[in-house]
Amino acid sequence: MIKLSNKARAMKPSPTLAVMSKAKAYIAKGIDVINFGVGEPDFNTPEYIKDAGIKAIKDNFTRYTPTPGIVPLREAICKKFKDDNGLDYEPSQILVSPGAKASIVFILMAICDAGDQVIVPSPYWVSYPDQVDIAGGRTLLLETTEEDNFKIDPNELKKLIADNPNVKALMLNNPNNPTGAIYSKDELIKIGDICLENNILIIADEIYEKLVYDGAIHYAIAALKPEFKDITVIINGVSKAYAMTGWRLGYSAGPKYIIDAASSLQGHITSNTNSMTQKATVAALLQDDGSIEKMRQEFELRKDFMYAELNKIDHVSTTAPQGAFYIMVNVDYYLKNNIKSIKNDVELCSFLLEEAKIAIVPGSAFGNDKLVRFSYANSMDNLREGVKRFAQGLKSLL
Ligand SMILES: Cc1ncc(COP(=O)(O)O)c(C=O)c1O
Incomplete structure (x- = not known):
């Protein structure tokens, strides 16, 4: 037997995510489990995006592309940044992955050396600490509190x-x-100023940018x-807002020397993102048949429902x-x-899975063991x- 690397052995499946694996196994067996663990939209990819992907295959657009992505896609991404965020980037500052x-x-990987x-x-998206490890860095957790709506306290960041x-x-x-927290302009400026003073790179993961509710503005x-x-x-991508999780396309935009370094690494690991997805994403970004906004509105209705119903529980x-x-509850x-x-x-969560037949993710997966996470990427029914099962399950514990 070959000894696995320390890196690989550090990636052991966590007991928290084991609950979700069990839930998936139950669902595969046909057991009626309601899955609140889903991290992707339950909607289909809009037709105009699928059509562009199909056309790319039919047109034999099936070969390697430049590693950082085809120019029309990087131009479309620059247009998105200009239109949505008022940001000017050149295609050479975009890496499609x-x-x-x-x-x-x-x-x-482009910025981290050992140490x-x-x-x-924290709470954090489950993958961040492992991603930092893979890149050779070390994760430093910064706790946030429910009282602060789980947003960074600038004083704690400074300390x-x-x-x-x-x-x-x-x-x-x-x-x-x-x-689900969103930072205000002032909050972001405080955080940005601290990073600026200390020469710290901000990796701004804005993949949920378009999924905002109640008139909230994403800056x-x-x-x-x-x-x-x-x-x-x-960091942004099309998985969430465009219901394109399986197509696999994300992108980064930033200072050219960092993007160039990341692109060189990508060139030896994955090369380009698949060619048809790139064409489909050009359509996703440049065309609009109203379906993206419709999905957002549906998410907002579900959010309102979940928030109201969960708050009725003692x-x-x-x-x-x-x-x-x-x-988060x-x-x-x-x-x-x-x-x-x-x-x-x-x-x-194991109890609720076995007894109430609902799958929710334990908060320790996100660094806070007092919480559990519900995804509302699921039908209203x-x-x-x-939620009824959750309320009954909790009641049975008292
Ligand atoms: C915060 C966050 N960033 C990034 C991703 C990764 O998205 P992708 O499907 O583009 O890899 C996810 C997916 O769950 C996410 O929740």
């Missing part, structure tokens, strides 16, 4: 940087997975001061999400008061039934 996951890892620290605010001389970057996910931090643009790499609290398609009361000797969030 096989998914935003890959975009993040290539950027981290370099990357600040990851953490002062105590840690090797901080290289900050992961800033806005709108946030898992909390791209890079657009708020010219100096911020020089210390920011924006002894839980939720912070109102403004973006993405997740909602504080279940600490039930962890401390239950007749089943349930001690932690993983055990609670399922949400209605699932």
Whole structure:
């Protein structure tokens, strides 16, 4: 037997995500489990985008492309940044990758040496700490609180940087997975100023940019001061807003020397993102048949429903999400008061899976074990039934 690398062995599946694997196995067996763990839209890719992908295949657009992506796509991405964010990028400042996951890892690999620290605010998207590890950096967690709507407290950020001389970057996910939080302009300026003073790269993951609700406005931090643009790499992609998770396309935009370095790494790892997806994404970004806004509106209705219904349940609290398609619920009361000797969030989620037949993700997967995460990327009927089961499941614990 060959000994696996330390890197590979560090990637052990976590007990938290094991709950989700079990849920998937139940669903595959036909057991009626309502899955609140889904990280992707339940909608189909819009027709005009699919048509562009099919046309690309029929036109034999099936060969290697330049590593960072075809020029018309990078131009379309620049137009998106101009129109949506008021940001001027050149195509040479854009790197198209096989998914935003890959975009993040290539950027981290381009900037991290052993010992370099990357600040990851907690609760965090599950992949960030592992991505930092893969890139050879070290994760430095920055706790956020429910009272602050799970947003970074600038004073805490300052303190953490002062105590840690090797901080290289900050992961800033806005709108946030898992909390749904969105930062205001002022909040972003405070964070940007701290990063600027300390020469810290902001990796601004804005993949949920278009999924915002109740009139909330998403601001791209890079657009708020010219100096911020020089210390920011924006991560975005088409998986979420365009219902294109399986197509695999993400992109990064930032200072050319970082994008060039990430592109060289990508050139030896994946080469270009698949050619048909690139063509489909040009259509996604440049055309519009109204379906993107329709999906957003449907998510907003579901968010309203989930927020209202979850708040009717005794002894839980939720912070109102403004973006993405997740909602966090504080279940600490039930962890401390239950007749089943349930001690932690993983055990609670296992109990709810076995007894209430709902799959929710334990908060420890995101760095906070008092919470559980619901995704509302699911039909209204399922949400209605699932929340009922959740309420009954919790009630049975008292
Ligand atoms: C915050 C965040 N960033 C990035 C990604 C990765 O998206 P992609 O499908 O483009 O790799 C996800 C997917 O769940 C996400 O939630």
